[in-house]
Amino acid sequence: MLRLDVDVSGLSGLLRDFEAPAYRQVGEAMDTAGTAAANAWEAAAYGARLPGTTRALHWPAYARTVEHHLRGETEVLVRADAGMTARATEARPARDMKPAILAGPHSKPAKAGGRYNRIPFSHRAESLSDAAAMALIQGVRNFRTNIGQRSKLNVPTGAGHYTWTTGPESGIRMTPQGIRTWRTVSSRSDPASWWYPALPANPLLDAVWAAVRDEVEEEAFVGWLQALGLD
Secondary structure, X not given: OEEEOOOOHHHHHHHHOOOOOOHHHHHHHHHHHHHHHHHHHHHHHHOXXXXXXXXXXXXXXXXXXXXXXXXXXXXXXXXXOHHHHHHXXXXXXXXXXXXXXXXXXXXXXXXXXXXXXXXXXXXXXXXXXXXXXXXXXXXXXXXXXXXXXXXXXXXXXXXXXXXXXXXXXXXXXXXXXXXXXXXXXXXXXXXOEOEEOOEOOOOHHHHHHHHHHHHHHHXXXXXXXXXXXXX
16 A cells, blocks of 8 residues: 655645645645556556566556545545555565476376376467467477577576476467467476576565655645645
8 A cells, every 4th residue: 555645844834824724625636646656556567667666567457456545635545455465566485386287177197107287388479480480370280499498487496497398489389279389297397397486575666656756746735835825
């Protein structure tokens, strides 16, 4: 939650000279300031990268929880779902995905023992190499790319980084769900593979406040001047 707390100490002398400032103007100004802060927060949740943040979000459901409202006559609160905010801002350690993948409903018993699961990866057409795009056009089912490219799902370990046993675009196919490749996870997979990487803390609320602070302070100051009849 953001509490828009604006320093009006510069007006303290004037406030003593006015018994009943027109707080409606202050409230309107703070509501406008709250709208600016909420818009910045929503934009960040939809994917805009604010200065000071450590990662971009792409979370429309989170963006839809952002709201602002006045509390009293001169204070505005901007808030979003607390649980989602925690997930969007807290640091997270690296986490092994394999246990959950192999225990999932789509995993199957392997002939050699243990279990395995086939995981689909989606690809954007504009991100494909020329060779992969041509393989899609020609319907090549056994398309292979160079091995040894680092996986996007890796984590540093004593054994180094996990690498694909085949390139990220290998086996690429056009499906009703879009462009896909598939990779197999099994009980015999490299222990260093299939990890969520560690994430540092993401100071989203500080970044939102920094992005709108000047605008908020200007709106609040103008509102107070109007309330005192000094605009």
